[in-house]
Structure formats: structure tokens, C-alpha cells
Amino acid sequence: xxxxxxxxxKCKNMVEKIYDKYGISPNEAKLLQKLIExxxxxxxxxFEVGDYVRVVDGPFRNFTGFVAEVNNELGKLKALVKIFVQxxxxxxxxxKVERIIGxxxxxxxxxxxxxxxGAIVGDIVGSRFEFNxxxxxxxxxxxxxxxxxxxxxxxxxxxxxxxxxxxxVPTLQQWGMKGYLVGYGAMFAxxxxxxxxxxxxxxxxxxxxxxxxxxxxxxxxxxxxxxARRSAECTHSHPEGIKGALAVADCILYARQGAGxxxxxRLITKKYAYNLNKTCDSIRYDWQSDGRRLAQFDFDGDxxxxxxxxxxxxxxxxxxxxxxxxxxxxxxxEDAIRLAISIGGDSDTIGAITGSIAEAYYGGVPDAxxxxxxxxxxxxxxxxxxxxxxxxVLPTRxxx
Ligand SMILES: [Mg+2]
Numbered sequence: 219x220x221x222x223x224x225x226x227x228k229c230k231n232m233v234e235k236i237y238d239k240y241g242i243s244p245n246e247a248k249l250l251q252k253l254i255e256x257x258x259x260x261x262x263x264x265f266e267v268g269d270y271v272r273v274v275d276g277p278f279r280n281f282t283g284f285v286a287e288v289n290n291e292l293g294k295l296k297a298l299v300k301i302f303v304q305x306x307x308x309x310x311x312x313x314k315v316e317r318i319i320g321x322x323x324x325x326x327x328x329x330x331x332x333x334x335x336g337a338i339v340g341d342i343v344g345s346r347f348e349f350n351x352x353x354x355x356x357x358x359x360x361x362x363x364x365x366x367x368x369x370x371x372x373x374x375x376x377x378x379x380x381x382x383x384x385x386x387v388p389t390l391q392q393w394g395m396k397g398y399l400v401g402y403g404a405m406f407a408x409x410x411x412x413x414x415x416x417x418x419x420x421x422x423x424x425x426x427x428x429x430x431x432x433x434x435x436x437x438x439x440x441x442x443x444x445x446a447r448r449s450a451e452c453t454h455s456h457p458e459g460i461k462g463a464l465a466v467a468d469c470i471l472y473a474r475q476g477a478g479x480x481x482x483x484r485l486i487t488k489k490y491a492y493n494l495n496k497t498c499d500s501i502r503y504d505w506q507s508d509g510r511r512l513a514q515f516d517f518d519g520d521x522x523x524x525x526x527x528x529x530x531x532x533x534x535x536x537x538x539x540x541x542x543x544x545x546x547x548x549x550x551x552e553d554a555i556r557l558a559i560s561i562g563g564d565s566d567t568i569g570a571i572t573g574s575i576a577e578a579y580y581g582g583v584p585d586a587x588x589x590x591x592x593x594x595x596x597x598x599x600x601x602x603x604x605x606x607x608x609x610x611v612l613p614t615r616x617x618x
Pocket of ligand 1: 367369567
């Protein structure tokens with residue numbers, strides 16, 4: 219509002235100058251002023267690629283879709299509108315669409331049409347708790363301290379490689395070297411800079427947190443698992459590192475194909491020998507009681523209880539089953555994310571893994587949550603998300 223008032227004041231000043239210089243009549247000056255005021259007072263509407271929109275005028279009225287292209291100069295966008303089953307590109311002026319955030323016309327919670335947001339939301343929400351575990355579910359999902367981390371960067375890289383059908387190694391390197399202010403594990407950081415990058419036998423959780431695009435690009439389990447393996451073994455070639463990635467991709471595919479939680483738990487336990495019998499309460503208790511390693515001392519040598527830090531365990535064999543347990547106990551997507559963060563440990567990565575499975579099971583991320591997460595992402599990441607969804611958008615289940 220304040221900006222618009224300033225703009226109007228500036229325009230008035232310009233009109234006076236034009237009047238002085240060109241000698242237009244007072245009526246002409248007034249008319250000019252009105253025209254300018256009307257223009258700057260119009261609400262400033264802009265859209266971004268990936269926005270979920272509803273058409274409000276014309277033959278496609280009430281159709282919904284997501285924005286694939288924006289032309290700010292012409293005030294036009296191209297939306298992929300679902301007509302029957304197929305997403306169809308439709309060119310629309312800005313004024314003919316409205317952005318949908320959170321609710322549909324019946325007042326129901328809408329799901330984001332952008333898959334892969336599950337991992338990204340978990341990463342962003344968990345980012346502020348990675349070294350500062352909160353051990354409860356009552357926290358704000360998004361704050362100014364939140365940011366995307368390596369889990370998002372690598373998820374986008376895997377999506378990009380699948381999308382363009384190019385090898386994972388150079389694509390992970392390209393995305394990893396873009397200069398985002400995110401931290402990488404020491405081994406992955408040196409792999410990123412290597413001219414001849416080789417797998418480093420890691421059983422860290424780095425392959426499991428980036429694998430979700432593999433669970434979405436195809437319906438065939440063998441194909442999904444083969445690509446998940448390739449996405450993992452270029453860095454995390456230790457059997458546990460690969461196993462974690464396969465288990466997460468498998469969970470996503472089972473969930474997408476309609477398996478219930480009991481079935482998912484049984485199949486994953488059998489195939490991957492993970493113990494999924496723990497509860498979030500017991501995992502949380504373990505982290506709180508056993509995890510205290512890095513107590514900070516104040517000047518008197520006393521332990522400062524406010525500054526207790528918790529050592530995180532970033533191994534795949536610990537992170538992945540915990541993340542799956544958080545999903546199994548959840549009642550909806552948001553609850554899954556809250557539980558994942560609440561158990562402690564490597565919060566952004568556990569959030570990313572739980573989020574990626576919960577997204578598949580609950581039929582998507584609530585749009586209001588996805589929209590907030592999207593504000594943290596640079597345009598080039600949103601472009602990959604949109605392109606991936608455009609190409610691989612497949613029917614999702616509805617569990618909530
Ligand atoms: Mg991270």
C-alpha cells in the first residue's frame with residue numbers, strides 16, 4: 219500500500235512537470251493523472267512457474283492447473299490445465315486466473331500438484347533442527363531461520379538427471395557446485411570437486427534422502443529400483459547406503475500403488491531387514507538419553523543445560539528405519555513431518571525421507587504447506603520441479 223501511495227505521489231509530480239514543459243491543459247493533465255492512478259492502483263499480480271491456479275474467466279472457467287510459463291511483460295501465463303485426464307497447455311492473461319492456496323472451492327484442503335515437494339518440505343522444515351533437536355511436535359513449520367539444504371539440492375539433481383535422461387554423476391556435480399549456501403558431508407564435498415569422481419563406499423543417509431524422484435518416474439518396480447540403485451551407488455556404494463535408497467524408493471512405489479501401512483511395513487521389514495517395530499516415543503527417548511555427547515560448559519565449568527547439543531547419527535541403517543517409523547505413525551502429511559522432526563537426530567534428512575514417503579501415501583503435500591516451501595527455492599529448482607511433474611505426472615492415491 220505504502221509503495222502504491224509513493225508511486226501515485228511520484229506520478230502527480232511527473233504530471234506537473236509535463237504540464238509545465240508541454241503546456242497541456244489542466245483537464246488533460248487531470249485525465250492523465252487519473253489514468254496513471256488507475257494503473258498503479260491496480261493490484262500487482264504476478265505468478266511464478268509452479269503456482270497452482272484456477273481459471274476464473276473464459277471457456278476454461280473453474281478448471282485448475284499449474285503454471286508452466288510466465289510472461290510478465292505481456293501479463294500472460296501458460297497453465298497446464300487438466301482437461302479430462304491430459305494436462306493441456308492453455309495461454310491465459312493474468313486477470314483470468316487466481317492462485318489457489320490451501321483450499322478448493324468446497325473449502326477442502328487442496329494438495330499441491332507438484333510431487334517431490336514431500337522431501338523438500340521435510341528438508342526445509344527440519345533445517346533449523348538439525349543441530350538443535352526439539353523433541354516435540356509443537357513448532358512452527360516455516361520460520362525465517364529455515365532454508366533448503368543438501369537434501370533438496372540432491373533431490374532436484376536426481377530429478378533433473380531422470381528428466382533429461384543423463385548420468386547422475388555430472389548432474390549431481392553440476393547442482394552441487396552451483397554455490398548454494400548449503401553444507402555437504404566432507405566425503406560428498408570432495409566427490410563434488412573431483413575430476414574423476416568415484417564411489418566412496420559410504421553408508422551415510424545421503425542416497426536415501428535424494429532418491430524420491432526414482433519412486434515417481436515409473437510404475438514398474440524393477441525399473442524404479444534399478445534407477446534408485448544407480449542414483450545411490452555413484453557415491454554411496456556401501457551395501458547399507460544403497461539399501462537405504464532402495465527401501466525409500468520401494469516405500470514410495472508401494473504407497474503410490476495403494477498398499478496400506480501394515481503391508482508397507484511388512485514388505486519393507488522382509489525385504490530390507492529393518493526393525494520397524496520401534497515407536498516415535500522410544501526413538502525420541504533414545505536420542506534424548508543416549509544422544510547427549512556434546513554438552514557445552516559455561517565459564518564455571520558447569521554443564522549449561524540450555525546448550526546441550528546432540529550428536530547426530532547420519533548412517534543409513536539408523537536414519538531410514540526411523541524415518542519410516544515416523545511415517546507409519548502419522549495420521550496425515552503434516553503430522554508425518556512433525557513426528558519426523560520430533561524424534562531428533564538428523565532432522566532435515568529424516569524430514570526429507572519421511573516427507574517423501576508420506577507425500578506418496580497421502581496423495582500429495584497440502585498445498586498451503588507446499589506453497590510456503592516453494593518460497594524458499596530459487597527459480598531453477600522450481601523449473602525442474604515443474605518439468606518433472608509435467609513429464610511424469612501420474613495418478614496419486616487419496617488417503618486423507
Ligand atoms: Mg541436509
